[in-house]
Amino acid sequence: MHRGTQIKFTLINPTSPLWRIGVHQRPANSGVFRFSMLASLYVAASMPLYVETKIVDEDVEPVDFDDDADIIGISFMTYNAPRAYEIADRFRAKGKTVIFGGYHPTFMPDEAIQHADAVCIGEAESSVPRMMEDYMNGRLKPFYRSQLVDLAGLPVPDRNLLRQRAYITTNTLQATRGCFNRCGFCSVARFNHYRLRIRPVGEVVEELKGLGREVLFMDDNIALDKEYARELFKAMIPLKKQWHSQCGIGIAEDEELLRLAAQSGCRGLFIGFESLSRQSLENWKKFGNKRVDYLEAVKKLHGAGIGVFAGFIFGSDNDGPDVFADTLDFLLEANIEVLQATRLTPFPGTPLYEQLDREGRIFDRDWSHYDFFHVVHQPLNMSVRELHNGTVWVQQQFYRTDRIIRRVGRASGYLHPGTVVRALLPLNLGYRHKLAAYESLQKKLSVQPKAG
Incomplete structure (x- = not known):
């Protein structure tokens, strides 16, 4: 890719069968447990201007495996790892580039890389600009270790990336x-x-x-x-x-x-x-x-x-x-x-x-x-x-x-x-x-x- 190219990035948050939309009858009053996904919003806010970010929360909407994004990001904790690997494998079979981030990939990077093209170890905000640049230049590395982010000057997230009414609060x-x-x-x-x-x-x-x-x-x-x-x-x-x-x-x-x-x-x-x-x-x-x-x-x-x-x-x-x-x-x-x-x-x-x-x-x-x-x-x-x-x-x-x-x-x-x-x-x-x-x-x- 050359500079000036717009990258489409879809960040997916997998969830368990209990909460996943369309899998089982979800419990009544379940909306009270749905909060704004601040970590994902901060990732989106840290992206370079040439990256167009979309956030998909499986608790709110199903994953579209025909997504036209250039890169699929998946952020997950340990209990969602099997679902994250399932999603990643399906996208990679279609030729998509997949990047992992979150707690489980940080602590189990050697396991996670078996299902992804790159793993962000630690907080993503300081790593995503480098990852996007490397992707554009065809040199995406398997592991990116981030430094702790300085919270001074932390960007204000764009809450319009979320379906506002799907959450108890954004x-x-x-x-x-x-x-x-x-x-x-x-x-x-x-x-x-x-x-x-x-x-x-x-x-x-x-x-x-x-x-x-x-x-x-x-x-x-x-x-x-x-x-x-x-x-x-x-x-x-x-x-x-x-x-x-x-x-x-x-x-x-x-x-x-x-x-x-x-x-x-x-x-x-x-x-x-x-x-x-x-x-x-x-x-x-x-x-x-x-x-x-x-x-x-x-x-x-x-x-x-x-x-x-x-x-x-x-x-x-x-x-x-x-x-x-x-x-x-x-x-x-x-x-x-x-x-x-x-x-x-x-x-x-x-x-x-x-x-x-x-x-x-x-x-x-x-x-x-x-x-x-x-x-x-x-x-x-x-x-x-x-x-x-x-x-x-x-x-x-x-x-x-x-x-x-x-x-x-x-x-x-x-x-x-x-x-x-x-x-x-x-x-x-x-x-x-x-x-x-x-x-x-x-x-x-x-x-x-x-x-x-």
Whole structure:
């Protein structure tokens, strides 16, 4: 190709059969789990001017295998790897150039390159201009290792590349990226080289001005740098936004930071509690949580008018069959608004994967099972079936209709009415339907946990 030629680039985000449009009956209220694909938008924003980018989300529209794009990009996590390879193989059979990016290709590049012409290792923003230039000159290399992106001057994404009405919101952005904690099960921190990067507060505020009233920060931990978070929250107060994000439980221990978060419009936070066991937290190097009284922390968050979306992981080496009832008791006592309960999953690239692989305890290498709904390793103090069924039990008990009604009633006393109507209730109903649909899909596909 010669300079001046326009390149057509289609970036595909594959998804599982549960969510893929046109494959199975998708669960009711599933739209509440569809957020704007910010990572893909940033890739598009980083492309040279001679590249025309189209984004295809399999959760929203089917893949067109007659696409006339010059290059097919596929970005995926571990559980979507088999589907990504299937898509790539079909396009390459038609003579298309395929480029991979995302978490799984970054940690498993030698596997991924078997199905692609090039693999982007790490963040794509700094690599895609070089990749496009090399493609134009007929010298595309198999691997591109990127440097961490400087968030100063981060381009504002073109949200018009998405089907706006297909997502619960496209008002998403980032103020920070990465994490310096070293939790053993987390691939996010490893992907970001255990570093936290921050955007200039002024740039974040300017982007916020162009968004709607309700926004979602896609940060890994928006208050990890407390001084930065204070500056950001103060600057956001005049904007009168209502926002949600992900954060560490430590925010509840800082009275000023919590007050500023509430004043700036924080209405809900996803918080990784992970476990009630102090030993499990220590083994996972989740040291920040060990010092916190969970019940008191949730009480403080509720007192600030902030809902709590709690993440818990079952299957640590310290968990026995009693962990499920104990965790449910806490969830109900604390009136946690939303629960994400997952089975411990050793993702490639994490210290946990390396440990369990070394110990010979990973018995399932079907990447499609690395979706938090399957058990892929042998627990120490319970069977595989006990871990699977126990997690199902907690979810079913938490999302019982009577308990949803009760928690909504209680939350109405301390949360903003809009948060209850547009977040708490839809998420509860969404999870209830999602869990039922997943169990039905597993039976349909005859997928059962292996005994152990």
